[in-house]
Amino acid sequence: MPVFQIDGEPVEYEPGEKVLSAALRCGKIIPHYCYHPGMSIVATCRMCLVDVIDLGNGRPAPKLQTACSVDATEGMKIETFNQKVEEGRKLVNEFLLINHPLDCPICDQSGECTLQDYSFKYGSGKSEMDYSKRVNGWRDIGTFVALERNRCIQCSRCDRFTREITGTNEFGMFNRGHELAVDTYTDRPMTNKFQGNMADICPVGAITEKEFRFKRRVWKLKKNHSICTGCSTGCNVTIEHDRNEVFRLKPHENQNVNKWWLCDEGRLTYRKMNEKKSRINQPLGLIGENLEGISWEKAYGAIAERIRELKPLPQEVLALTDTHASNEELFLIQKLLKEGFSSENIFCPFPTWEQSESDFFINTLITTDKTPNRAGALALHIKGDQKNKKLKKVIEGELKVVFVLGNPFENELEFKEIIKRTQLVIHIGVFHNSWSEMADVVLPGQFYSEKEGTYTNKNQRVQSTEIAVKALRRTRPEWQIISELSQALGHKSSFESIPQVFNAMALEAKAFTGISFDKIGGLGIELTKNTKDPGKKVVPEMTAI
Amino acid sequence: MLEETLVLFKNIRNPKYDKSLAGYKKTGGFKSLKKVFGMKPEEVVQEVKESGVRGRGGAGFPTGLKWSFMAKGTGKPSYLVANADESEPGTCKDRELMLKDPHLFLEGLMIGSYAVGCHHAYVYVRGEFFPAIKTLNAAVDELYADGLLGHDPLGSGFNLDITIHTGAGAYICGEETALLDSLEGKRGQPRVKPPFPAVSGFNGCPTSVNNVETLACLPFIFSDGGVESFKSFGPQNNSGTHLVSLSGHVNSPGVYELRMDVSMKDIIYEIGGGILNGKKLKGVIPGGSSSPVMKADEIDVLYNFDDLAKIGSMMGSAAMMVFDEDTDVVKLLHRITRFYAHESCGQCTPCREGTHWSRQIVRDFLNGNGSEEKLKRLDRVGGNMLGTTLCALGDAAALPIQSFVNKFPEEFRNYYATT
Numbered sequence: 001m002p003v004f005q006i007d008g009e010p011v012e013y014e015p016g017e018k019v020l021s022a023a024l025r026c027g028k029i030i031p032h033y034c035y036h037p038g039m040s041i042v043a044t045c046r047m048c049l050v051d052v053i054d055l056g057n058g059r060p061a062p063k064l065q066t067a068c069s070v071d072a073t074e075g076m077k078i079e080t081f082n083q084k085v086e087e088g089r090k091l092v093n094e095f096l097l098i099n100h101p102l103d104c105p106i107c108d109q110s111g112e113c114t115l116q117d118y119s120f121k122y123g124s125g126k127s128e129m130d131y132s133k134r135v136n137g138w139r140d141i142g143t144f145v146a147l148e149r150n151r152c153i154q155c156s157r158c159d160r161f162t163r164e165i166t167g168t169n170e171f172g173m174f175n176r177g178h179e180l181a182v183d184t185y186t187d188r189p190m191t192n193k194f195q196g197n198m199a200d201i202c203p204v205g206a207i208t209e210k211e212f213r214f215k216r217r218v219w220k221l222k223k224n225h226s227i228c229t230g231c232s233t234g235c236n237v238t239i240e241h242d243r244n245e246v247f248r249l250k251p252h253e254n255q256n257v258n259k260w261w262l263c264d265e266g267r268l269t270y271r272k273m274n275e276k277k278s279r280i281n282q283p284l285g286l287i288g289e290n291l292e293g294i295s296w297e298k299a300y301g302a303i304a305e306r307i308r309e310l311k312p313l314p315q316e317v318l319a320l321t322d323t324h325a326s327n328e329e330l331f332l333i334q335k336l337l338k339e340g341f342s343s344e345n346i347f348c349p350f351p352t353w354e355q356s357e358s359d360f361f362i363n364t365l366i367t368t369d370k371t372p373n374r375a376g377a378l379a380l381h382i383k384g385d386q387k388n389k390k391l392k393k394v395i396e397g398e399l400k401v402v403f404v405l406g407n408p409f410e411n412e413l414e415f416k417e418i419i420k421r422t423q424l425v426i427h428i429g430v431f432h433n434s435w436s437e438m439a440d441v442v443l444p445g446q447f448y449s450e451k452e453g454t455y456t457n458k459n460q461r462v463q464s465t466e467i468a469v470k471a472l473r474r475t476r477p478e479w480q481i482i483s484e485l486s487q488a489l490g491h492k493s494s495f496e497s498i499p500q501v502f503n504a505m506a507l508e509a510k511a512f513t514g515i516s517f518d519k520i521g522g523l524g525i526e527l528t529k530n531t532k533d534p535g536k537k538v539v540p541e542m543t544a545i
Numbered sequence: 546m547l548e549e550t551l552v553l554f555k556n557i558r559n560p561k562y563d564k565s566l567a568g569y570k571k572t573g574g575f576k577s578l579k580k581v582f583g584m585k586p587e588e589v590v591q592e593v594k595e596s597g598v599r600g601r602g603g604a605g606f607p608t609g610l611k612w613s614f615m616a617k618g619t620g621k622p623s624y625l626v627a628n629a630d631e632s633e634p635g636t637c638k639d640r641e642l643m644l645k646d647p648h649l650f651l652e653g654l655m656i657g658s659y660a661v662g663c664h665h666a667y668v669y670v671r672g673e674f675f676p677a678i679k680t681l682n683a684a685v686d687e688l689y690a691d692g693l694l695g696h697d698p699l700g701s702g703f704n705l706d707i708t709i710h711t712g713a714g715a716y717i718c719g720e721e722t723a724l725l726d727s728l729e730g731k732r733g734q735p736r737v738k739p740p741f742p743a744v745s746g747f748n749g750c751p752t753s754v755n756n757v758e759t760l761a762c763l764p765f766i767f768s769d770g771g772v773e774s775f776k777s778f779g780p781q782n783n784s785g786t787h788l789v790s791l792s793g794h795v796n797s798p799g800v801y802e803l804r805m806d807v808s809m810k811d812i813i814y815e816i817g818g819g820i821l822n823g824k825k826l827k828g829v830i831p832g833g834s835s836s837p838v839m840k841a842d843e844i845d846v847l848y849n850f851d852d853l854a855k856i857g858s859m860m861g862s863a864a865m866m867v868f869d870e871d872t873d874v875v876k877l878l879h880r881i882t883r884f885y886a887h888e889s890c891g892q893c894t895p896c897r898e899g900t901h902w903s904r905q906i907v908r909d910f911l912n913g914n915g916s917e918e919k920l921k922r923l924d925r926v927g928g929n930m931l932g933t934t935l936c937a938l939g940d941a942a943a944l945p946i947q948s949f950v951n952k953f954p955e956e957f958r959n960y961y962a963t964t
Binding site (some may be wrong): 091094129153178 | 887890891899905
């Protein structure tokens, strides 16, 4: 790749690349507002001024250039820090601040506001503006985001977002000059499903998420990398939490999955992480007529004893799982059945699902498959079909032991009726549901924000999650529960950690061959052997403006 | 006595001239076009380069050179757009041409289209020019009826259509990239350059945007012996005649066609007939409101691109605004800053904030709230807009502010000394 110089250091660039893009890729800091790598270049904020001391032909540029719009050329020399540049930035910063309300103490963006950061870093700290500031007022633009136009610095990122990223065009710039303001067309509320991104890309507090407003100062939030489990796309997110309470999900850049974006529906899944009422908070066992709290040891002991009594044949054991479970959990429960009962009766639901097909990439982020790991279940050859034919056959036979992981086959009441009559039903799950009501033993699991795990998305990309918040005291991650359960049943294999389970899975399951846990990294890794994708491509309906 | 040199105005100055197609043809019209159709497009561009004609819209960029930058072999159509969005305060030359001799301009447009290989030329007319729009539309209809436009005019095998498009009244749409955005039906805002319109202009195709007066020069350049006589009208690098819109406190304001080797003093005192009511001259805005102001003792200079640039001003669109000793310079600057604050498109920071702020400061002086500190601040705000904006409007707003403050500081001081 050809090379140019920034502050005397060589920086590689792709032909046709702009200076700012190459600089950011190499970790150089050049302040900017209007530039966003996913959208067109407008060069209007004028903050990314740099001094081109050599255009590549030995001559300097006559004046400061905006790094976002200057093509990098071989032999070019750029200075991002000298007196000229600093003065240029100072004056742009002054212009940006003269009409900004400076209401940082009550602004939700405060702490993650680039205007605030750059003003501290590059600004002069004083203003000579002694007239009343421009007032554009707030606008109610819909349910998801709030628009406070006084804080706006007219970078037009939001405008370009609806034009170039969602293609919905409901947002625009109005008036001109000093009165330039953003708003929705004809006072209609926003309709697109990705409004939260507008709050993300807004460099100031003009657009903020209504869901997050006035809840926490952002500098108090701790961040953990994870993935969104709202659908099978598996968008990369950071879970932002404080004092064991999750406050929001923010997209995390991953060019192979979601680029910079996340849908509003995915953002709202954070509510489930704070759900306490319907959580199962300790192991439960059927004593007499009622489920009562018992210790873990007692639960395992009771299960082992009961299974020894029943002595089930392979066809008399059944495991049902949903695809919210991680790869490791699916693998372990499959292993449990295989090693403990020589049974392969493990089923998960495989309904038909739809996948958007659109010229606008962002529309393809939402699928109708609302579970994160169906592709993982497919890769592990967990059984199931669209009409549950095979499962029906198994259920209609004699059943003695049923394991239920999560909340599978939620609406198949017929199955539930039959399974209810089984002698031993073990439910491993996070929330109370109809399975936990009929179970003989209930083992409390942990939500995906509370445990580690890997998930396989619709494009066969394996991605991992971190522990973000602390789980309830008497719950355990599902993989650990299954591992301990199999030990209680007297099986050999025992696992201590997720990487260990994953690496064991890589050895045993063909689809994961050649992948180790270390290779997943922050961005995930694609399975080499692609399994068949049952998704149906549909063109989304255009939202009328 | 200084007199006009009639090239562009040779028909207009004839009181008996009939501006219809038949009348234009009688004066030898469309002979040049016929000659051009016999040449290769590259030869036409070369000839225009040779003539040294510079863009009359304000920047003074050599037209032939601009055309030679047009991307070739891209597989996309090329476009020629005539910039008739004449909005620079003080300028009224293109309106005269379009209104009184539309076929001269249209012939120039056709020559230009042939040179750049454009098969659909656009004329972007300022929306307020209702009579000019009417005249142009009628003229284009005449050309179609005569077979000079459309399929195969004059048996040349070159197809050409012309569309007259009216603007919606924004000053910024006179900036070439904003004009193209507006022509595409978008909000008229200047684009980032590069890519220049010659590479990616109208609808992403190679485009050349030329001023009406520039195009109107072409029929003369391609007449017999045109290039040589065109060059002889002015000093080196400033060839041809140009239209000067003379306005303000002079006895006979108007649009005059002059050679480029005439001094400003002569224009004001001989062509303009001196200052109104026999008063003294205070200053001149030499090239439209965006050019730096000149004081009375600076006007002994040749009125062309290079000589004015040498003394730190610019000829711009050759709109000379003269003001006498009784003019209130602060009020004048307030009017100018108000104009730019109103016309800034607002997309880039220094211009959006700076034009409005400077207007507020000048207004302070008028309200008796001026101070030495504010005078310095006004100069600084103007300077901060200079050279930091996306398009030239920031510079256009900054140059008059700086020049007024630096050349007439005592006028500003009078405002707060007396109150």
